Amino acid sequence: MLRITEAVHHQMVAHCLAGLPDEACGLLGGNLETGDVVTCYPARNVAVSAKLYEVDPKDYLRADRDAEAAGNSIIGVFHSHTHTDAYPSPTDVAQAPDPTWHYVLVSLRDIRPVVRSYRIVDGVITEEPVTVSSQYNPK
Amino acid sequence: MSVTVHLPTVLRSHAGGAKDVTADGATVGEVLQSLAAEYPGLSGQVINGDGSLHKFVNVYVNDDDVRYLSSLDTPVTDTDEVSILPAVAGGATDISGSRPA
Numbered sequence: 001m002l003r004i005t006e007a008v009h010h011q012m013v014a015h016c017l018a019g020l021p022d023e024a025c026g027l028l029g030g031n032l033e034t035g036d037v038v039t040c041y042p043a044r045n046v047a048v049s050a051k052l053y054e055v056d057p058k059d060y061l062r063a064d065r066d067a068e069a070a071g072n073s074i075i076g077v078f079h080s081h082t083h084t085d086a087y088p089s090p091t092d093v094a095q096a097p098d099p100t101w102h103y104v105l106v107s108l109r110d111i112r113p114v115v116r117s118y119r120i121v122d123g124v125i126t127e128e129p130v131t132v133s134s135q136y137n138p139k
Numbered sequence: 140m141s142v143t144v145h146l147p148t149v150l151r152s153h154a155g156g157a158k159d160v161t162a163d164g165a166t167v168g169e170v171l172q173s174l175a176a177e178y179p180g181l182s183g184q185v186i187n188g189d190g191s192l193h194k195f196v197n198v199y200v201n202d203d204d205v206r207y208l209s210s211l212d213t214p215v216t217d218t219d220e221v222s223i224l225p226a227v228a229g230g231a232t233d234i235s236g237s238r239p240a
Binding site: 027032064077079081088091 | 147148149158195197199202204222224225226227228229230231232
């Protein structure tokens, strides 16, 4: 289960919309055990493509340091699909870097963005519910 | 040289759960080899069998990506921090496994 604040949700969707016509991506910082996301780290897509994304490694380095300084970790990644559903593609599954992460897909196929989250472990995709809260105490 | 190596969450289980470990070497390559010698679970994860850097792994010395320095021959000193981060990539298109060098 993934819990995100409204602020994180808005930042994530805004970053994806701003990235059009290319895919956008970013990292999510929070508590690995509870699945609470407290920070959205919009990142540069160095693939600069409407079909592929790669998080700028420098952005990952900064996000990782920032999250750890706050006592959190990077617990997932989000990226947009500009014309397809909010579901992990074969490429997303093949290149998923960490089985403990949450993989959030933002589909911009229709006028209203769709946000869905998944775990990807050993090539198996499992969807998980996303809860958006106005506020919560993650500690 | 004895440097601090910061591990990504995905590799920490191979080092007993540690976030930061120490390894010896005068270059990034030597540090990574010494890391793999101490934590056998890490061998093959960062450096390939032919001694090259795994294409889906990024290695930084402080704030610099070693691919823009001298790659595995990049020298390190005691005050440097080496960070290992996996490549985070994907996309809607099925291109299974390719990544520009």
